Amino acid sequence: MAVMTTAADTSEEGCGDARSVYRAAxxxxxxxxxxxxxxxxxxxxxxxxxxxxxxxLRTRLQGVSPKVLTQTLRRLEEHGLVDRTVYAEVPARVEYRLTPLGADACAPLAHLRSWVEQNIDRFPGG
Amino acid sequence: MAVMTTAADTSEEGCGDARSVYRAAxxxxxxxxxxxxxxxxxxxxxxxxxxxxxxxLRTRLQGVSPKVLTQTLRRLEEHGLVDRTVYAEVPARVEYRLTPLGADACAPLAHLRSWVEQNIDRFPGG
DNA sequence: TCTCCTGGTACCCATTGGGTACCATGGCAG
DNA sequence: CTGCCATGGTACCCAATGGGTACCAGGAGA
Structure with missing residues (x-):
């Protein structure tokens, strides 16, 4: 998953100061x-x-398969973006909610989604 | 690629009016x-x-392999986000530049990138 | 007993992401 | 004249991942 190529980060050890998405490490x-x-x-x-x-969620995200939805949510949970709560009811009820961090992350993503929806006509063949 | 599941979009044929990233079709x-x-x-x-x-670009996007970079750029070109210009020089020179559409798409993506860079410390183990 | 409901997991396959090796072209060093 | 280099890729290969379908658990209700 993390690339960590042999070279490429010769002068960067874990990205000491310069936080940048452009640095591989x-x-x-x-x-x-x-x-x-x-x-x-x-x-x-x-x-x-x-x-x-x-x-x-499965209904909202039309076309998502249960497996992929589970994977996505688990990954978001691992990284502290969503909380998962299991209620010991029958049948089991599981609730997902945003953490404060996840809620903050929503803003840029919402921009992206709405940009796409508002500009879809400009795409060739869109 | 496009899922186009059998059911799921019963009432949507190609998403006539409601443009939404949440609709599979x-x-x-x-x-x-x-x-x-x-x-x-x-x-x-x-x-x-x-x-x-x-x-x-290969230098800027640290850790990207030539193949993946080519794929990415070609895909962006297909969708009208970048232009690719080949100059018949030796050795060949190829320039990539944003189209107006691509330039517009940069804004939400820049937000996302900078949000990540500014909030990386809030991530567990970040 | 049989079925239904939720929230998954198990299993399998195709696609893809991704890496390394290599290529074509012509300038230029030797 | 012969390498050798640089650029911008492609060819080939592999592993991971995306993704689908089938199935499960466990109790409620009929």
Whole structure:
């Protein structure tokens, strides 16, 4: 996943000062990879106005398969962008909600989504 | 690529009115997939302040392999975000530059990149 | 007992991401 | 005249990942 190519980061050890997505070894790279992703962008946006259950998210993100949705949500959870709460009910109820960090991340992603929707006609064959 | 699942878009045929990245059949989905991508976001950003040659881009996007860079740029070209100009010199010189559409797309992507760089410390283990 | 509901997981396959090696062209050093 | 280099890729290969379908658990309700 992290590239960590042999050379390339000769003068950068873990990106001491200059945080930059353009540096291969900077953790920013991984975060960008996490957020700059179709399903992440959609999932975070779907949680923007409150907690949602797995099934509700599956409906909102039309065309997502359960496996991919699970993967996406787990990855977002690992990185502290969403919280996952399991209620011991029957049938099991699971709620996903944004963390404060996740809520903040929504802003740039919302810009991106709405830019796409507003400019789709400008794309060749769009 | 486009999912086009059997059901799911029963009431949507190519997303007639409601443009939404949340609809599986909407072309917005493909555009989001194109832009919400690590290398696309980096490549477009690298072209923000003027045309760049292939080699220069390769240097800027630390850790990118030539093949992946080519793929990324070609895909952006296909979708009208960048222009590719080959100069018949020796050795061949190839310049990439943003189209007006590509330049516009840079804004939301720049937000995303800088959000990541400014919030990287808030990530667990960041 | 049989079925339904939720929120997944197991398993499998195709696509793709990605790396390394190599190529074509002509200038230029030798 | 012969390498050798630089640029901008492509060819080939592999592993990971994306993604789909099938299935499961576990109790409620009929």
């Amino acid at each position: 900077c953790p920013c790279r991984d975060m960008l990879d996490l957020l700059a992703n179709k399903w992440s962008a959609l999932a975070l946006g779907a949680l923007e106005d409150g907690p949602r259950r797995f099934g509700a | 909407c072309p917005c989905r493909d555009m989001l997939d194109l832009l919400a991508n690590k290398w696309s976001a980096l490549a477009l950003g690298a072209l923000e302040d003027g045309p760049r040659r292939f080699g220069a």
